[in-house]
Structure formats: structure tokens, C-alpha cells
Amino acid sequence: DTEVTQTPKHLVMGMTNKKSLKCEQHMGHRAMYWYKQKAKKPPELMFVYSYEKLSINESVPSRFSPECPNSSLLNLHLHALQPEDSALYLCASSQPNEREGNEQFFGPGTRLTVL
């Protein structure tokens, strides 16, 4: 299984809502990532988990809260978001390689709209 799955595909939420994005992989990868991508822009790294521990937080606002319950799952909890947080949120996984970096496998993304 070389697939990264993400749910939901689309999400519309108000600024006072609490929601979660979910990501799952069964490739045995021990590094998982969250990216944010605005239209016609490249993905921007948000968080990196390595061996289920948060290793990189790219100064992301606290209204985004990541969680890695186990080596196959990655969640992104959302609370009190702003309209400018509307974007495509991509999850990815790879084998960890802090020295060189490995290819990353991406999920299809969750299209988030904040009203």
C-alpha cells in the first residue's frame, strides 16, 4: 500500500468551529508532515513529526494543533480559524532521514474553506 489518505476531502467551517483533519498511511513511514498550500503557490511546511514526536513547527499559529497518535496516523486540529486560513492542506509521509531527506508521499489534500 503506497497511499496516503486524507479525510475529509472538503471542509467548510465557521470561525468559531472546532474541526480536525485526518491523515493515514500504511507504508511504515516514521516521518509525517503537514503542508498548507494557497492557490497557485507552492506547498509551505507547517509541521514535521519524526518517530511520533514533533520535530519541526514552522512558527504556525496555535489555532492549528497537530497530533500524532501512532506511527500511521496524523491529525491537525483546527480552532478559531480565520478566513485567510482557507487553503489546501496536504499531508505527506516518508522514511526519516535527517541527514539527506527522502522522497515524500503526499495525500490528495483537504480543501478547507473558513467562512
Add this chain to the structure above:
Amino acid sequence: SQQGEEDPQALSIQEGENATMNCSYKTSINNLQWYRQNSGRGLVHLILIRSNEREKHSGRLRVTLDTSKKSSSLLITASRAADTASYFCATVIQGAQKLVFGQGTRLTINP
């Protein structure tokens, strides 16, 4: 800040022609990767070239890397309509466990 700059930003060619995209970066790298993204979907890894390699091939793809000029190119030969997508280079910064993506090239293959 973004590490890579890609050129051109958009490219439109006829089916069967070759497409060349260029990527420049700023800092020393461990490797450089190319990804493809179909509209509004996830990214697909195409090829990885290490800093000690100069050229790599995969099917219709040819990637070159010039570390002295801090640049890379992706050549797609005999293009097909299905190659229509955005193409991103991404660098792994030495000592950092993260990919930094270039701005991307939007490639359109006209039938």
C-alpha cells in the same frame, strides 16, 4: 522564505514537443527533488537527484543538477496531454529535515 525559484512560471507547448523547466536555489543542499501536481490534488514525486550527481533519467524525464550554479533542470521528452500539471522543484536543506519548494512551473500540453 522560499528556497527555489523556477523558470518559466508558465509553459505551453504542443503535444510531442519537449518541455524544459529550470530551478535555482540559494543554499547548499543534500538533494533536489521534482514533484508534479495535477490541479488541486496532491503532489507526486518524480525524481530525486543527490548533490554529488549531475544527471539522472527516469523514463521520459531527465534531470540535471549544477551545484556550482545552484541550479537544476527538468526535461520532459515527447510530451503528452497527461503531462499537463504544475511542476515543483524542492530542496532538502543540509542539516534540516524539510523540503522547501520552488514557486513551480505550470505546464500545459496542447493536443
